[in-house]
Ligand SMILES: Nc1nc2c(ncn2[C@@H]2O[C@H](COP(=O)(O)OP(=O)(O)O)[C@@H](O)[C@H]2O)c(=O)[nH]1
């Protein structure tokens with residue numbers, strides 16, 4: 053009997069998604085519903101929720117209490133930080149980055165979106181497409197989330213009306229046509245509170261023929277999201293056992309950021325430009341035939357060449373040009389300091405750290421209207437803008453559009469060591 | 479075409495944890511891996527072996543010993559560490575008590591769990607470690623759900639939930655001022671189920687406490703506790719033989735058992751899949767208040 057229950061898990065894959073919506077659109081309720089209906093909520097958590105819901109005077113068990121974990125959040129009834137939630141079905145394991153939707157939490161949304169394959173954008177059926185919807189979709193697009201689910205929630209409050217839903221679909225499509233990183237948008241009419249079209253198909257909306265939210269999450273194809281063409285291997289650590297058995301072993305440890313590596317491949321080390329051939333890909337479980345993103349690996353080369361943390365192994369026939377000048381979109385994260393022209397920072401890109409100067413702020417985005425602001429070029433907390441950066445040493449970078457790992461970086465304050473900005477290379 | 483380029487969720491989690499372990503080795507001067515002999519720390523040690531193979535672990539193991547352990551755990555710990563060829567450092571709560579640095583709780587309900595924080599901070603300072611790798615998972619408890627992979631602690635070892643560094647993509651910022659340190663959690667994205675599935679897939683050996691066995695137990699506040707030398711029974715508590723296993727093994731005075739006949743990994747996985755209680759639901763220390771975990775973490779607990 054145990055066979056049946058367990059045999060599936062070796063085929064399970066992983067989907068990371070983020071949820072965006074404005075306050076009270078029903079985000080916490082939706083997540084609570086997914087967790088509850090997929091049995092990821094446990095009895096003791098349910099009991100604790102019942103107790104606190106009663107204490108707060110809520111009528112029903114407030115599923116939102118499950119996700120709002122910090123004291124300040126529970127007291128104010130809002131989500132402040134990114135909270136990560138987990139659930140699984142026999143098909144997939146899911147990681148939810150639950151982020152607050154308010155404009156003052158843009159940085160949290162950006163953080164949650166950076167690792168997500170899919171974004172759920174919540175819309176209150178009564179309100180339709182509003183400023184926040186644009187902002188949330190813009191962030192999903194900026195962070196290159198390729199799959200978006202527009203979940204039109206609270207359909208129970210508009211009499212399950214197909215017309216209301218269709219209007220929202222049209223409104224969303226007309227503005228989303230500008231968001232070119234989003235390759236697939238799915239619209240689902242739902243009621244998170246009652247459960248319609250979340251896990252179970254709605255009986256109140258027979259006019260809707262599409263998938264439920266959970267079915268869509270379980271089946272959406274994300275296998276093509278990673279870049280499996282341009283081979284990139286940032287070196288994290290050099291493994292030198294110094295033991296008798298592995299006397300001459302020199303393994304380059306890292307996590308594949310793009311493409312496929314195999315023994316026999318002609319490779320180049322950047323920035324030095326030395327070339328060699330992959331001798332083997334080693335692991336405790338034996339040699340591997342090939343590795344690709346996002347696998348961690350240990351690679352050995354035929355030749356003794358100099359390579360260490362911060363260098364990158366690429367294929368000889370596909371090498372990015374090392375550069376000290378980058379153009380990027382950045383989101384400002386610091387609450388106590390602003391970015392103005394010529395700020396000096398530490399820039400961390402893959403496994404490399406360099407010094408960097410922001411030489412120019414080109415424009416700032418109004419992320420509600422998607423207009424460029426050119427008369428005020430100071431970036432404060434949560435602002436997103438386009439900048440030019442000069443680095444103290446060459447970066448081996450790609451555009452964020454072609455690779456999310458080799459195309460991204462963070463800026464760190466030299467004095468406080470705080471992470472003050474996230475950047476996406478253009 | 480069947481997609482060549484997908485890997486299972488366990489392989490993704492493994493790859494992520496190995497990446498974090500290597501980042502920790504590279505970014506810090508003297509990291510240490512916290513090793514209790516419990517399943518999460520065994521999985522961590524296993525991943526660390528894989529991350530640096532065929533070299534040995536580039537860091538020591540540290541056990542903060544409350545002195546209230548099930549003897550089976552200690553035997554397992556010592557055997558495992560020897561096989562690993564790693565160096566184990568033991569930080570002792572008993573020593574902190576003897577030196578008068580902490581005062582032990584009194585009475586039948588006394589627990590050394592709170593004192594563990596002091597002993598941990600002491601051990602970190604003494605060993606001059608600048609990063610401590612822990613097996614904490616975000617699914618364990620709601621305050622942990624917001625914990626970072628690289629969790630920054632001030633010079634007093636405290637956690638400020640409102641002042642955490644954002645973590646994006648694969649980029650982890652481990653820069654720090656003198657005297658500050660980090661807690662690092664490579665298993666952040668794992669659930670209890672993932673841990674068990676991984677233990678099975680990798681054929682990792684575990685202490686017998688995790689498997690069903692007969693043991694002298696008693697019930698306190700609805701939690702089944704094993705009888706040990708360190709716990710005084712209250713007048714109305716009766717010792718009974720029960721068939722139990724432990725879902726977590728920490729300090730014996732505050733770790734509850736569950737009735738179970740699961741004596742192999744498949745049965746445990748079935749049981750976890752059907753479980754209606756979180757793992758920590760069997761831990762008396764979290765029941766003290768709704769935000770008990772958040773409050774302990776702010777003080778420097780894991
Ligand atoms: N009628 C109705 N109410 C809903 C629905 N989803 C959420 N709500 C209610 O809307 C309020 C805000 O929900 P919450 O999940 O906290 O929103 P959040 O701020 O986006 O996390 C709560 O009172 C919910 O019970 C729905 O589908 N229908």
Ligand SMILES: [Mg+2]
Nearest residue numbers: 079080116131
């Ligand atoms: Mg909420």
